[in-house]
Amino acid sequence: QVQLVESGGGLVQAGGSLRLSCAASGNTFSINAMGWYRQAPGKQRELVAHISDGGSTNYEDSVKGRFTISRDKSKNTLYLQMNSLKPEDTAAYYCNAEILWDYSYDVWGQGTHVTVSS
Secondary structure, eight states, X not given: OEEEEEEOXXXXXXXXXXXXXXXXXXXXXXXXXXXXXXXXXXSOOEEEEEEOTTOOEEEOGGGTTTEEEEEEGGGTEEEEEEOSOOGGGOEEEEEEEEEESSSEEEEEOOOEEEEEEO
């Protein structure tokens, strides 16, 4: 089993920064790609940033240039550095891991809330 626990969310003013962390535990050898998703009230969950097992990254257009996804495999931790935050970034942020072991499936964290005030 793999468990994901997000942390680092909170309240920040527009223009500020936050760094989200996602700590993976359990059978972390089974994790392939990872990503950050977010869901704002009344909206669908959307992919914010994605990082492949080899380190290739992709970003949703609205966060490109402001957010950086990174992964420290030695610490089993995924990060999302969020700079120049905007009120529209307000959402619950979820860590996701693609599991490739005996079969493929996704694991999700419980989410961490980010609120950006204007």
